[in-house]
Amino acid sequence: MADGVTGSVTIAPSDGIRHRGAAIGLGSPEFEASRTDLLAARRSGSAGLVHSWEMVTAVDGPGTRMTIFMSGCPLRCLYCHNPDTMGMKEGTVEKVEDVLKRIKRMQPVFKASNGGLTISGGEPLFQIEFTRRILAGAHEMGVHTCIDTSGYLGSRLTDEDLENIDMVLLDVKSGDEELYRRVTSRDLAPTIAFGDRLSALNKRVWVRFVLVPGLTDSDENVEKVAQIVSRWPNVERLEVLPFHNMGADKWHTLGMEYELDGVLPPTRESVHHVVDIFKAHGINAIAT
Ligand code: SF4
Secondary structure, three states, rough: OOOOOOOOOOOOOOOOEEEOOOOOOOOOOOEEEEEEHHHHHHOOOOEEEEEEEEEEEOOOOOOOOOOEEOOOOOOOOOOOHHHHHHHOOEEEEEEHHHHHHHHHHHHHHHHHHOEEEEEEOOOOOOOOHHHHHHHHHHHHHOOOEEEOOOOHHHOOOHHHHHHOOEEEEOOOOOHHHHHHHHHHHHOOOOHHHHHHHHOOOEEEEEEEEEOOOOOOOHHHHHHHHHHHHHHOOEEEEEEEEEEOOOOOOHHHOOOOOOOOOOOOOOHHHHHHHHHHHHHHHHOEEEOO
């Protein structure tokens, strides 16, 4: 996912330690704050812990996107490419006003490409107050806004928040509840509830489904995903993302057990077979 790491700060567990904010990340001038100050800033949303950011084209939404990867995620996906974003341990401390200034400077690029801002992660709704402020500020500037989420924390978004979000990239990681729990360590129900809410609002949605051989690729599971998604007429497209093992090194470096060692990417035939299952349900599915 992200290559845009520009600095790092580790939030130490004890109070009284001084933490440096990022000077070169999203533009926040270097600053120091006590852990108490940082916690207060994070609680109010005036600052957030950002893992990294990058400019991308043709992924993470339409046009050229500034994608901000937030630290923190409640899920523990077996195939996560960025396990270093799961905990609130690494990233750069960024102030809302500085991030918004950077977004403002990107506006000509967004306008020229019909792009905009995407907040991803980790999970963008984990640090909800910060994300809320960024989305509101960007929306006020007229920047197209998008979140890339599992939907697990979708209930944290108020109706007003949703007005500041033009589009949602919604990951449906499995259609089978038991398998969803095995893949993510969490329940599927909140994702479905969030999808239903987005559907009722007719919010623009692209669904993403990661195809992992031997894990998520059974016809039965794909059928269940299709049944869930086909009840959401607001879904413009469903992207089938073939699993790859490029995140494995990060798991090993972090000393975390990686269960998918040795699993190969799905074959082209397998990806097209799954796309066809979705299409048979009237879903505009594509292989990426
Ligand atoms: S939701 Fe995304 S960031 Fe969180 S564990 Fe799953 S793949 Fe990783």
